Amino acid sequence: MITRRQSLTLAGAAALVPGPLPLREAAAQCGVLYGAAVSVRALARDPAYAACVARECAIVVPDLAAKFAATEPEDGQFQFAELDAFMAFAGAHRMRVRLHNLVWGVYNPAWLDSALRAARGDAVLRQHIETVVGRYRGRVLAWDVVNEPSDPRWNEADGLVALPWKRALGAGYFDEAFALAHGADPNAVLFVNDDLLEYADAASAAKRDGYLRLIEKARRRGAPLGGFGLEAHLRPERPFAPGPYRRFLSELAGMGLVLHVTELDVCDRTMPPGIGPRDAEIAACAKAFLDVVLDESAVRAVLTWGITTRYSWLATTPDMRRPDGLPPRGLPLDTALQQTGMRRALLDAFAAAPSR
Numbered sequence: 001m002i003t004r005r006q007s008l009t010l011a012g013a014a015a016l017v018p019g020p021l022p023l024r025e026a027a028a029q030c031g032v033l034y035g036a037a038v039s040v041r042a043l044a045r046d047p048a049y050a051a052c053v054a055r056e057c058a059i060v061v062p063d064l065a066a067k068f069a070a071t072e073p074e075d076g077q078f079q080f081a082e083l084d085a086f087m088a089f090a091g092a093h094r095m096r097v098r099l100h101n102l103v104w105g106v107y108n109p110a111w112l113d114s115a116l117r118a119a120r121g122d123a124v125l126r127q128h129i130e131t132v133v134g135r136y137r138g139r140v141l142a143w144d145v146v147n148e149p150s151d152p153r154w155n156e157a158d159g160l161v162a163l164p165w166k167r168a169l170g171a172g173y174f175d176e177a178f179a180l181a182h183g184a185d186p187n188a189v190l191f192v193n194d195d196l197l198e199y200a201d202a203a204s205a206a207k208r209d210g211y212l213r214l215i216e217k218a219r220r221r222g223a224p225l226g227g228f229g230l231e232a233h234l235r236p237e238r239p240f241a242p243g244p245y246r247r248f249l250s251e252l253a254g255m256g257l258v259l260h261v262t263e264l265d266v267c268d269r270t271m272p273p274g275i276g277p278r279d280a281e282i283a284a285c286a287k288a289f290l291d292v293v294l295d296e297s298a299v300r301a302v303l304t305w306g307i308t309t310r311y312s313w314l315a316t317t318p319d320m321r322r323p324d325g326l327p328p329r330g331l332p333l334d335t336a337l338q339q340t341g342m343r344r345a346l347l348d349a350f351a352a353a354p355s356r
Helices: 004-011 023-028 040-045 047-056 081-092 112-117 121-135 164-169 173-184 202-220 242-254 275-294 341-352
Strands: 033-038 059-062 096-103 142-147 189-194 227-230 258-266 299-304
Touching: 023 033, 023 047, 023 341, 033 040, 033 047, 033 096, 040 047, 040 081, 059 081, 059 299, 081 096, 096 121, 096 173, 096 258, 096 299, 112 121, 112 164, 121 164, 121 173, 142 173, 142 258, 164 173, 173 189, 173 202, 189 202, 189 258, 202 242, 242 258, 242 275, 258 275, 275 299, 275 341, 299 341
Parallel strands: 033 059, 033 299, 059 096, 096 142, 142 189, 189 227, 227 258, 258 299
Antiparallel strands: none
């Protein structure tokens, strides 16, 4: 629980650490917002971390505080202390805000499954979206409305995975979620967000094609879907597909969608242990991806999934962390809050990107 005193501390954490050009300023030179996912609890207890976020970011997203289990842990009982503290911090530093997410098959409260089985899905979805989105109406640039709804390995004929919401409400849950979010905040850009779209393999190709069909049909039905979130948890051992991926971005842009890179990081678990070689490989991977992405003028924001590996899933998730136990380096700052090869790659990519 974030106390009022901690909330005020977050809002006032304005001291900037010395260092090179902030990423927010480098990105602004090509017309892009740079930002990161942040841990609200780390903001409250780690002033150096809070100062780095304040220095580097023009847009922020909470890593957990806006998810269903965090905002409605008990049926009909909402908790907003952490999300309110996050919004206060962003407001104090004049940052734009993305919120993530409203509908997903993961990170749901324990009570949700029984509510969906009891045929209460429509009422629960409406109450949750209207309450959460409505609370921050007019203060949020973008919402990830539906997260990771499609995967060709498990899709049904309609292109949607059989998540709990789909099992309860059918494929119509997708359009309904966007309509409810739009009604609660007509000015927020509403996104679908997903991963594993950038690789040169059959699975990524099928996923790209599936999303183009899914979005085209949803927009034809009138769903107020305005953006696509490109997660980009990069795995250098999987070959990147620059040409097909660039065409995918162009086709999304051609549908009128705003594009955000939403969860960029680089997994270094297969890389050599030395910091120099690792940083060089991470930088090359990130720069190759960003050069393709930033060539598309519809890309208006780049967010890394964290600003520092001090607080990162790269260090804790079994299939992401290094087998030798060394700290990961696939974010802009390392565990000591020092610049990494990833940060230098971001600076270079923003400097080379065309203006939009």
